[in-house]
Amino acid sequence: MIAAIPEFPALETLSPETAATELAWLAGEMARHDSLYYAEAEPEISDADYDALKARNAAVEARFPELVREDSPSRKIGAPVSTQFAEVRHGVPMLSLDNAFDDGDVQDFVARIRRFLNLPADESVAFVAEPKIDGLSASLLYVDGVLKVGATRGDGRTGEDVTENLKTLGESQIPLRLHGSGWPARVEVRGEVYAPNDDFAAFNAAAEAEGRRTYANPRNFAAGSLRQKDPRITAGRPLRFFAYAWGEPVEGFSDTQHGALEKLAEWGFSTNPRSERVEDAEGLIEVYRGLETDRAGLGYDIDGVVYKVDRLDWQQRLGFIARSPRWAIAHKFPAQQATTVLEGIDIQVGRTGSLTPVARLAPVTVGGVVVRNATLHNEDEIARKDVRIGDTVVLQRAGDVIPQIVSVVGDKRPADALPYVFPTYCPVCGSEAVRPEGEVRRRCTGGLICNAQLVERLKHFVSRRAFDIEGLGEKQLIAFHERGWIHEPADIFRLARDAEKLDALRAEDGYGETSVRNLIAGIDARRTIALERLIFGLGIRDIGDQTSLLLAREFGSWTAFHAAGLDAAQGIPSTDWTRLAEAHAVSPRVLATLAAANVAEADPWPEAPLDQKIALAFPGLAAPARRALADLAPDWPGLRRLAEIARNEGPSETLGRIAGIAGVGPVAARAVAEFFHEDHNKTVVEALVAELEAIIDAERPQADSPVSGKTVVFTGSLERFTRDEAKARAESLGAKVSGSVSKKTDYVVAGPGAGSKLADAQKHGVAVLTEDEWLALIAG
Template sequence: MTESPVADLSREAAEAELARLARALARHDALYYQGDAPEISDADYDALRRRHADIEARFPELVKPDSPSQRVGAGISEAFAEVRHGVPMLSLDNAFSDDEVRDFAARIARFLKLPGEELIAFVAEPKIDGLSASLLYVDGVLEVGATRGDGRTGEDVTANLRTLGEARIPSRLKGSGWPARVEVRGEVYAPTDAFTAFNAAAEAEGRRSYANPRNFAAGSLRQKNPAITAGRPLNFFAYAWGEPAEGFSETQAGALEKLAEWGFPTNPRSVRVEGAEGLLQVYRALEADRATLGYDIDGVVYKVDRLDLQARLGFVARSPRWAIAHKFPAQQATTVLEGIDIQVGRTGSLTPVARLAPVTVGGVVVRNATLHNEDEIARKDVRIGDTVVLQRAGDVIPQIVAVVPERRPADALPFAFPTHCPACGSEAVREEGEARRRCTGGLICPAQIVERLKHFVGRKAFDIEGLGEKQLVAFHERGWIREPADIFRLARDKEQLTALRAEDGYGETSVGNLVAGIDARRTISLDRFIYGLGVRDIGEQTSIVLARAFETWPAFEAACLAAADGIPSEDWVRLNEAPAVSPRAVVTLAEASPPAGDPWPEAPIDQQIALAFPSLAAPARRGLATLADDWAGLVRLAAIARDEGPSEGLGQIAGVSGVGPVAARALALFFRETHNRAMVDALVAEMARIEDAERPKTDTPVAGRTVVFTGALERFTRDEAKARAEALGAKVSGSVSRKTDFLVAGPGAGSKMADALKHGVTVLTEDEWLALIGG
């Protein structure tokens, strides 16, 4: 439905629409800032916020203190400590056209009462599409690093930011002339080539991939475990400061030079220009070069260069008067949809992929695009042969935005989404709440079995030497390996081993090595066994946590089988996983009885939640507001909390710190399937021993201490060193700080050694480390 022009709205209609838009913006803010999982494009979000701003401008008496125009970002996650910003981290107003940029420059000139012919100097810099961060230095030493959060309070991610390295975020400022207390601000981002490589590897290994570099940067920085952040390719550009508010230069351009002198990378495309036309020239140049920059930008930021003029201009609501973001339009092109292919993933999900006539979008040749799921195909009525509008979502992943109906061929038919797996013919079912169908064939499905087996023999699972993708595919095609247990049966089958030598060129030595590699894994640790099963949503770290919590395979299996007897709905899981909604908040919902009728229809949903559940904290209220659009939705949430819940077994799993209801439900669904239980039983029968997990010790010389490993370790691998240290109660970090207790250095130790010497950290050789921990 086309929205009414703002000028045609009555006051009553405007008030109702502002309430609707406020709820929608609150939901999308929480998804973007807290969940790192936006559901709409930046352009669609900007359109919502602009509509809201236009209505408030038309009816200023309707502006409320909690209006989206009065706040920045969204609430912080309870997973991190709070950091109060010395100076608020405000958002910028947006411009979308050349005329709006000229109006921006003219407004500044009028405010400053400058002669019409005098050109104002600005600094124009690329608007990096990443995650804003603030770094507090005291006497030149990094003390605290935080996210923007809601603009006034952010999340303490100091340990994670330190993992970016000295070349990006110095632990101590270089040069001289820095204030005793300075808050440096900038953007954490992911280079596009590194992001693409990470996603490709993640998808190949069945791990989580990210929709775009911004989500990747945010998800990587907001990890509870800094070691995960350390393994992610992140960079940083500095471009602003908080404290000291008076600045440390006379100009914005001069301040950027200072930041570079102090050791921060600054964007080389930042430039000082004069007047609106100068700004537009920079905009057009960056728009033309956008695809070749090596990182994502979604516009250009313009700032008045002289800091004394910035101070005179000041702020209005949530934005400075002296700066604006000139956003790029979404990168789009038209092409012909030549076909729709259905891909079957490792977990059996059926994903439609559009096969396109090649077209260049933003400097990238696109041949395929995601169609997400069958609902998306039906909603857009996408048909083979259609001319379609293509857009790079988040400027990275191509997606079809719309069909050009007037160019549709006369014989184009609606697409019939398959109800059976194209790889094995098994039924493809769609559970309630699921966006995609999944093949029920499991290990009989060729599209899944090889990927599942690759995961099973992978380095972080069973780590079987000599069994790579090539061998697995060949053995599966011959019918030798259909499930994990077959790998161990193969090692005992002399007839097949003889055929292997004859048909594949294996010599007696290579066959012996293969058998030895398989037999060596008949004894396996519990965490590797759990991870090797390839259960959806059960990653390496979760497997370790589960193993330590249940300690033995029988205890873990019993909990999983009990969990399979009582699986809660997807709605219950969504409620428990909502941003900032703690288990205590769910209990509060379950125990309270909200009135059946809405007592305050005109209030935003978060205020209605506060009225119904006064004991809930503000972050939990905001999280619940992302799930409830109105009072009826709120009542439904309360009913879900009260009436649904996990079985005893599932509650036992979900209650393990670091696991949660999503992973618990995935295990319950896996063990509910008869063929999965049969596969596990057959595998267990082939094992000599599934080793009980060791709880981290507390009585060792390194218990509670922080250790970093660096250099080319010769006595053990990095993974072995980490596992042994953690078993002894130590915390293994990826970077050196003043809180590090030991640096274990092999040959070739570099910057970490220098950091250790600077901070007075004890440096040990590998032999000294082994002597310390007892060999």
């Protein structure tokens, strides 16, 4: 979250003209933030800042009701639906909630309910208070007890079909068939998909170590994981689900909210154990205080407490105001903040050369966690906040996870504090640090001559999922590099044949004949390497181990992949093309349609609206694609220009082929092209390949093995093979390896110490195999 909201003028100073201008800006700005939050899972502002924009819009509209716009944020829910998934129309809209920020707001909420229902003074109002999970809302449609459709909230009325992704959460989270009895023939269960904090932290740590994408907070992680095109990726993510509401049937299946939650639990859903039935404002505030105190120990993120009137007949009477129910409200927690002193700014150089500023702070506790460092994101953020060394700063855990500096306490600034000057040279190697057009971070141009990048790249090269060279870890790499022995991957293999260096090593403490012999054996064992490991080991930006496997299977051999990389490097698309391809998620098929189109110079339909012209010019193009083109092209000449860009400035055919591989996409394809576009990378690769004895062609998944098309779960402490080996072998035989057990699981392979997954297999009647039985099965 790196953006900030402006300071608004006092309401009483607004004229109708300035109010109209401000409302127009608020509508556009909040629509943009809605899209970033809901569709892209990459918010630029905090929830508190978004709430401030929402409150400002409401205040201006209240002062000038005649100026309320058709596209006003007060009339909208969520964000437009992504074009990546099929649309799902919700039977009942998934509405948003109004917010309360203090005890007075809660008391006003209860008082409004009492007035609306005309209750006598001695009659209490019961509520259900439940933690407000900071995740991604989802809706599950069951017909005759069977899960038929799972969807995101989307814009509140239309969501995205992510049924297959939701099924991967497992039977304990989202039952494929409802348990028990008494459920309606058609019922739409709603809840929140979230990621437990420990699991999220473990995923990020592993992803960072392997050079894959990391996420800013559990909410973004949950949203990004659920909205994967490949459900197998979602299946590997630690997601959970709390059920808390329903859409259809409108009349409900209980007399009370609390009773409905009990029904959902009986049907097989997890409901939040901290949900409570309480009475009146005092009871609500007591629950809020308790959750505010305990939130750090819950194990998952919450950003407030939701209050709902318990009696469903009263909910029906109270009804709705605009896009929010009268009978519910969200009591938001304040951001967890603290004040400390900025003692310094350190520049970290990453494996890809990116320069990241990190604030060095006087230690301070924020939300139960001691914070000594905080991200400053990039040089623009430092300049925007005017952060200076010696400043007293307000610190906040963004999303309650990533520490960040919110603001500077101006009246405590030291007299000698100077504006921070961001370095234009790498602090490690002294090479120029450039900022490519369109990027927010500077990057060191030193590449493999930069020690910061070099050691990190070599660590990646020898890591477990890459070359996995036994006996060569970070300690040895640093030592050998400091001696001048290793500067590039090929040097590792040269070392194993350098008698002089090996003799010097034998003479040192900590080494001996056995250690040196083992090191040589570990290096020589990797002179024969699988293609996917070689690709991953190159450390290409945005290419993780799974993408490496997809590339290896697509091209089959090193010769084919290398040739494709070199050819793609010759056709790196222009900046205009890149913007076109990335804007509004325009798909490769739409771009190909544009490139092939013959858009006349003169507009053949001058009187028709643009969307109709697009429909006539590109018959058969789906409505989402037409809307994307209409957003990009303001008029007919603009549409013609887009066609020219697609035809003349697009990527090479090879680059398009790489981008079209399922699970790879344009970002990774361009990363491959840019890697092979650099001469020093080509030189490093050629030297490495010259040291290898064989590169094993990728093994395409078998379609006729005994486990082809089967779903397998490995659990327990496997003794005959590692978990990675088991997964790789199973996938090569055409099996799908899952992380959870459900009724659709075909086999569970259990080693010693198997726990809950073994119990789930027995519950669902899934075949359980020992390691020896599994090996016998796949051998047949």
